[in-house]
Amino acid sequence: AQRVTQPEKLLSVFKGAPVELKCNYSYSGSPELFWYVQYSRQRLQLLLRHISRESIKGFTADLNKGETSFHLKKPFAQEEDSAMYYCALRVKTSYDKVIFGPGTSLSVIP
Amino acid sequence: DTGVSQDPRHKITKRGQNVTFRCDPISEHNRLYWYRQTLGQGPEFLTYFQNEAQLEKSRLLSDRFSAERPKGSFSTLEIQRTEQGDSAMYLCASSIGGYNEQFFGPGTRLTVL
Numbered sequence: 001a002q003r004v005t006q007p008e009k010l011l012s013v014f015k016g017a018p019v020e021l022k023c024n025y026s027y028s029g030s031p032e033l034f035w036y037v038q039y040s041r042q043r044l045q046l047l048l049r050h051i052s053r054e055s056i057k058g059f060t061a062d063l064n065k066g067e068t069s070f071h072l073k074k075p076f077a078q079e080e081d082s083a084m085y086y087c088a089l090r091v092k093t094s095y096d097k098v099i100f101g102p103g104t105s106l107s108v109i110p
Numbered sequence: 111d112t113g114v115s116q117d118p119r120h121k122i123t124k125r126g127q128n129v130t131f132r133c134d135p136i137s138e139h140n141r142l143y144w145y146r147q148t149l150g151q152g153p154e155f156l157t158y159f160q161n162e163a164q165l166e167k168s169r170l171l172s173d174r175f176s177a178e179r180p181k182g183s184f185s186t187l188e189i190q191r192t193e194q195g196d197s198a199m200y201l202c203a204s205s206i207g208g209y210n211e212q213f214f215g216p217g218t219r220l221t222v223l
Contacts, residue, residue: 009150043113043216043217044201044203045214049211086152090209096141096208096209097155097158098143098155098212100145100153100154102151
């Protein structure tokens, strides 16, 4: 079964500290993974996708197929990074379906 | 605002009533998705359209739920005989094709009393 897990519901870090939000997935096919972010009072938006291999707002994520993980990392957290982060998996079948994880609420302490 | 819009933003209804939500996607987007999000969970896929064709429905979508996209533009999601378990945030998203970024609307928060 396809599934996305995010083991931490809440994560608090101090400003300037490194941050890592964990994501694991279960999927028998070739995975396509995303991180979405929702800032307070804003709509859900795409942060990054693994196929782009880009850094957005200082965040990076590497797909590790052996560990079935797609952890989101940033070396120095900023207060404006405080938000809800969702890991998502696109299931490639005859139709298009994106499965979201339960989310991790990141709080950056000044 | 040229983003995805949803109406209403909030809806309070009594159990057993019917409700209808509207989503207006970004104008050139041919794909439109509906998700449901409950407290503490990520969005759960409900259904999606390519133009006016409804291509997939989740098992979450009971026969009390129906969605339409009559002219391939806006979409409506109707819930008949609402139940308290239907209380959730209903999100709409749109994209160009199936493999491009989905842009989300602000959501409609439904409360069933």
